[in-house]
Amino acid sequence: MSLQESGEMYLETILILSQKLSGVRSIDVCEEMGYSKPSVSRAVGILKNGGYISVDRDGFITLTDEGKYVAERTYERHKVLTSFFLAIGVSPERASVDACKIEHDISDESFNALKKYMSVHGIK
Numbered sequence: 337m338s339l340q341e342s343g344e345m346y347l348e349t350i351l352i353l354s355q356k357l358s359g360v361r362s363i364d365v366c367e368e369m370g371y372s373k374p375s376v377s378r379a380v381g382i383l384k385n386g387g388y389i390s391v392d393r394d395g396f397i398t399l400t401d402e403g404k405y406v407a408e409r410t411y412e413r414h415k416v417l418t419s420f421f422l423a424i425g426v427s428p429e430r431a432s433v434d435a436c437k438i439e440h441d442i443s444d445e446s447f448n449a450l451k452k453y454m455s456v457h458g459i460k
Contacts, residue, residue, distance in 0.1 A: 341440040344410045346379050347388060350397055351407035359396040413439035416451055423459045
């Protein structure tokens, strides 16, 4: 199953929340993303059916190995792109917003080249 940008965003949000909370539920995702309960419920169903998450009987969401891979990949891209934009003088707010837009579309080749450039030039 190929994920769209919105699916990647949900997985990234679940990953980030799982680092902050002892357990992640749909309501936590709603609050974090500012989406309605029906929208999140639909997305959770799609991600569950796609094998990206599991949901236990108490409603706690866990990333599967595939879901964790996608979430970590997306989050790494977000962090690296944000750092790059900050290093070249973009405001923190704009850097994060633009990174969020680009993280889903940038090719592996371009992203890896950017990471290499940042490493060579001491950009963290």
